[in-house]
Amino acid sequence: MKIEKAIKEKSMILQKEMLAKQFKELSLARESGKKVVYTFVPGNLTELILSFDMLPVYPEINALQSGMRKKSAAYIKDAEKIGHSEDVCTYVKCDIGMMLNGNIGPTGEKLPAPDLLLLSYTGCFTFLKWFENLERLYPGVEVAMLHTPYQEDGKITADQIDYMVKQLREEVIPKMEKVSGKKFDYSRLSQMMINSEKSEDLLVKILESAKHKPSPIDAYFAGVYYIGPMFTAFRGTEEAVNYYNELYLEIQERIKLGLGPVTPEGEIKEEKFRLVVEGPPNWTNFREFWKIFYDAGAVIVASSYTKVGGVFDLGFRHNFREPLESLAKYCMGCYTNMNLPQRVDLLSKYVKEYQADGFLINSIKSCNSFSAGQLLIMREIEQKCGVPVGFIESDLVDPRYFSYANIKNRLESYFQMLEQRKIILGQETEA
Amino acid sequence: MKTIPEILNHCAELSFDLNFSKAKLWKSESPERILVGYLPIYLPREIVHAAGGLAVGIMGAGDRKQIIKGDAYYQSYICHLPRGVIEMALDASLDHFDGFLFPSICDCVRNLSGMFKIINRGKFARYFDYPQNFSPQVGGVFYRQLIQTILDDMEKINGVKVTPEMLNNSISLFNLNRRLIEKIYSIKQNYPWRLSAVDTYHLLRAGLSIPVEEHNDMLTAVLNFLKDDSGQPQDNIRVIVSGSFCEQPPIGLIKSIEMSGCYIIDDDFMLGSRWIMGDINSETDDPLNEIVHAFLERSQFSSAIYDVGNPKGKRLVEIAKRKNADGIIFCAASFCDPALLDRPEMQKVCDEAGIPHINFQFHENTGQFKVIKEQAGTFADSIKLWA
Ligand code: SF4
Ligand code: SF4
Numbered sequence: 001m002k003i004e005k006a007i008k009e010k011s012m013i014l015q016k017e018m019l020a021k022q023f024k025e026l027s028l029a030r031e032s033g034k035k036v037v038y039t040f041v042p043g044n045l046t047e048l049i050l051s052f053d054m055l056p057v058y059p060e061i062n063a064l065q066s067g068m069r070k071k072s073a074a075y076i077k078d079a080e081k082i083g084h085s086e087d088v089c090t091y092v093k094c095d096i097g098m099m100l101n102g103n104i105g106p107t108g109e110k111l112p113a114p115d116l117l118l119l120s121y122t123g124c125f126t127f128l129k130w131f132e133n134l135e136r137l138y139p140g141v142e143v144a145m146l147h148t149p150y151q152e153d154g155k156i157t158a159d160q161i162d163y164m165v166k167q168l169r170e171e172v173i174p175k176m177e178k179v180s181g182k183k184f185d186y187s188r189l190s191q192m193m194i195n196s197e198k199s200e201d202l203l204v205k206i207l208e209s210a211k212h213k214p215s216p217i218d219a220y221f222a223g224v225y226y227i228g229p230m231f232t233a234f235r236g237t238e239e240a241v242n243y244y245n246e247l248y249l250e251i252q253e254r255i256k257l258g259l260g261p262v263t264p265e266g267e268i269k270e271e272k273f274r275l276v277v278e279g280p281p282n283w284t285n286f287r288e289f290w291k292i293f294y295d296a297g298a299v300i301v302a303s304s305y306t307k308v309g310g311v312f313d314l315g316f317r318h319n320f321r322e323p324l325e326s327l328a329k330y331c332m333g334c335y336t337n338m339n340l341p342q343r344v345d346l347l348s349k350y351v352k353e354y355q356a357d358g359f360l361i362n363s364i365k366s367c368n369s370f371s372a373g374q375l376l377i378m379r380e381i382e383q384k385c386g387v388p389v390g391f392i393e394s395d396l397v398d399p400r401y402f403s404y405a406n407i408k409n410r411l412e413s414y415f416q417m418l419e420q421r422k423i424i425l426g427q428e429t430e431a
Numbered sequence: 432m433k434t435i436p437e438i439l440n441h442c443a444e445l446s447f448d449l450n451f452s453k454a455k456l457w458k459s460e461s462p463e464r465i466l467v468g469y470l471p472i473y474l475p476r477e478i479v480h481a482a483g484g485l486a487v488g489i490m491g492a493g494d495r496k497q498i499i500k501g502d503a504y505y506q507s508y509i510c511h512l513p514r515g516v517i518e519m520a521l522d523a524s525l526d527h528f529d530g531f532l533f534p535s536i537c538d539c540v541r542n543l544s545g546m547f548k549i550i551n552r553g554k555f556a557r558y559f560d561y562p563q564n565f566s567p568q569v570g571g572v573f574y575r576q577l578i579q580t581i582l583d584d585m586e587k588i589n590g591v592k593v594t595p596e597m598l599n600n601s602i603s604l605f606n607l608n609r610r611l612i613e614k615i616y617s618i619k620q621n622y623p624w625r626l627s628a629v630d631t632y633h634l635l636r637a638g639l640s641i642p643v644e645e646h647n648d649m650l651t652a653v654l655n656f657l658k659d660d661s662g663q664p665q666d667n668i669r670v671i672v673s674g675s676f677c678e679q680p681p682i683g684l685i686k687s688i689e690m691s692g693c694y695i696i697d698d699d700f701m702l703g704s705r706w707i708m709g710d711i712n713s714e715t716d717d718p719l720n721e722i723v724h725a726f727l728e729r730s731q732f733s734s735a736i737y738d739v740g741n742p743k744g745k746r747l748v749e750i751a752k753r754k755n756a757d758g759i760i761f762c763a764a765s766f767c768d769p770a771l772l773d774r775p776e777m778q779k780v781c782d783e784a785g786i787p788h789i790n791f792q793f794h795e796n797t798g799q800f801k802v803i804k805e806q807a808g809t810f811a812d813s814i815k816l817w818a
Contacts, residue, residue, distance in 0.1 A: 087765055129772035
């Protein structure tokens with residue numbers, strides 16, 4: 001146990017150090033002359049940004065951090081004071097509120113203003129509105145738009161790749177050259193992708209370790225930490241490869257010892273239910289939310305949220321031989337850029353391959369990209385997989401929409417339903 | 432020959448015939464005819480027309496249909512429009528439609544395209560992903576490919592291969608349609624009492640479910656009538672209504688605004704019909720190219736298009752000034768991210784330009800207008816008082 005604990009801590013420490021360094025660099029960006037790019041998590045162009053020695057900032061990450069640090073409620077109110085409706089995505093309002101309050105980042109240091117707004121709006125139309133708002137708040141800032149076509153027909157077509165590569169060549173890269181004052185270095189970008197591929201291989205193995213019984217990880221609550229470096233500023237770096245190597249070793253060790261996931265409340269001793277979860281988590285009450293699952297012995301073995309920055313388990317890898325094409329394919333392949341039938345297929349595959357006992361949706365008030373259509377998804381999964389389905393509602397960062405009692409009640413009834421089904425299935429097997 | 436009241440009554444019926452009987456009747460008259468339903472906001476209807484089809488605008492169920500199944504498909508915090516549309520898809524309303532197009536405006540409409548695929552409605556159901564890149568060699572090429580996909584979808588159904596002549600003919604009919612609509616709006620700009628906002632609304636909305644040729648005849652008749660003076664000018668203020676381009680406000684809401692002392696001299700209710708500004712060249716060997724360029728270069732501003740370099744607030748203020756509007760009413764559907772996220776900036780620009788404004792939120796099936804009427808009335812009074 002002692003060894004296991006020490007190993008676990010190492011990957012966490014590594015990630016913490018990586019983040020601290022990143023935010024330090026950001027706070028010193030003006031002094032160091034490094035240019036700052038604001039961009040979004042899904043379908044991000046991290047390798048490309050880093051190849052220009054620029055520093056990426058992800059407003060969604062700031063918003064979720066504000067949610068976890070209990071600052072989002074006040075930020076959202078401030079955005080509403082300047083005219084934003086109660087009805088719209090709270091990530092946007094939280095980010096605008098943070099900016100109105102001095103743009104202090106998660107480590108307490110001030111975040112620099114953007115030199116470039118890189119609008120790669122993969123899988124969410126609201127991103128577009130978000131950056132239109134930011135552009136007004138940072139007058140004169142350079143904007144680069146990368147329109148990522150939706151996989152409306154359930155596939156990525158050659159025409160779409162061509163469109164995206166042309167945008168990269170004619171819009172995004174020239175803007176980056178202008179802002180950074182550097183020439184585009186194709187071979188540097190290509191080299192980074194070798195690291196991306198290594199990390200992606202490891203992340204897939206890590207997430208797929210949940211196929212073991214008991215699962216050594218929680219692929220939702222803990223999963224959001226595992227995807228951190230990959231979906232943000234580190235993909236394509238040596239640091240990310242090290243981090244994923246370390247994490248992979250720790251998980252191998254857990255499998256060897258037959259251990260369940262570690263949670264903030266301690267280790268899950270008995271895996272009672274294996275669940276697949278669709279939708280982002282709630283950040284304002286993250287720990288309480290997780291604890292409800294911990295108390296019930298419910299382990300999330302697969303989730304769609306850990307695929308918003310790439311569905312690598314379907315086979316995609318960044319490819320150093322065709323870096324621009326693979327950036328295009330990457331952007332288009334992210335989970336929220338998949339059409340509804342594809343999402344249903346993926347989730348059903350998870351239920352089956354991870355031998356889940358149930359399928360649960362956490363529907364987020366803010367996020368139409370995820371939420372519109374989820375009730376139909378739920379029915380389809382129920383029909384296709386024959387497992388009990390559950391549905392709860394919350395929000396990402398607006399605490400007004402997290403009702404602990406309500407969610408707890410619903411989940412407890414759901415777990416009871418799973419329990420009963422297990423008993424019935426057990427009796428049927430015996431008979 | 433119908434009288435003007437008869438035409439307008441007919442338009443009112445057509446606007447809210449959620450069974451689209453007229454369109455279905457039109458289709459039944461020839462085996463080659465196809466119906467393509469499309470959601471707000473814009474579709475280059477010329478391409479459907481040229482392929483022997485009728486593009487039918489599906490603007491939601493409004494307050495005209497009881498939603499029984501639709502609510503079970505949508506959470507309470509999603510706007511109302513898609514639940515009415517899915518209701519129509521689940522009952523017989525959209526039977527006989529051959530295909531559906533979902534122009535890119537938001538993720539609700541985007542995901543609705545996938546729902547249509549899952550519930551298997553139409554021979555095709557496509558998200559129509561307008562380019563956000565406006566260079567002819569980049570976004571233009573992509574857009575042309577999109578249009579070609581739809582032409583191929585339609586050809587598979589009725590075997591019609593669209594020629595440049597056919598497309599040129601369709602373009603000229605829609606050019607006329609846009610010109611007639613703009614003429615009506617320019618008369619309303621100077622003589623708003625000649626045609627009420629509700630009649631104008633019905634007149635335009637009716638055009639979404641009948642052949643353009645027929646709509647052009649109606650518009651021409653109404654336009655001829657509007658050229659002569661009629662009605663009594665009231666001491667009303669002149670407003671522009673902005674933000675209701677997708678989910679439509681109930682007729683009662685439009686009526687309430689006018690009854691509270693505001694002439695609606697411009698609006699974006701039927702934005703799709705007015706999307707392209709000016710004519711599209713209809714005398715070329717490559718009409719598809721003209722449709723593409725018109726979109727890239729002459730689209731009206733909207734919440735669906737990223738507006739770097741040509742901000743929509745500025746464009747709205749320009750219209751308000753050109754049309755000599757006294758104020759702007761921002762009127763958006765609840766939970767409509769595209770409209771609501773644009774609002775703060777639009778309001779700020781109005782403030783800077785000294786244009787008074789108020790805002791409402793609505794659902795397409797809102798039934799109570801008392802508060803809105805009072806707010807609009809107070810707005811009108813304050814403008815009259817301080818003007
Ligand atoms: S709508 Fe969803 S995906 Fe889009 S910015 Fe908001 S939370 Fe993110
Ligand atoms: S009303 Fe707004 S949110 Fe709803 S479907 Fe239309 S554009 Fe989307």
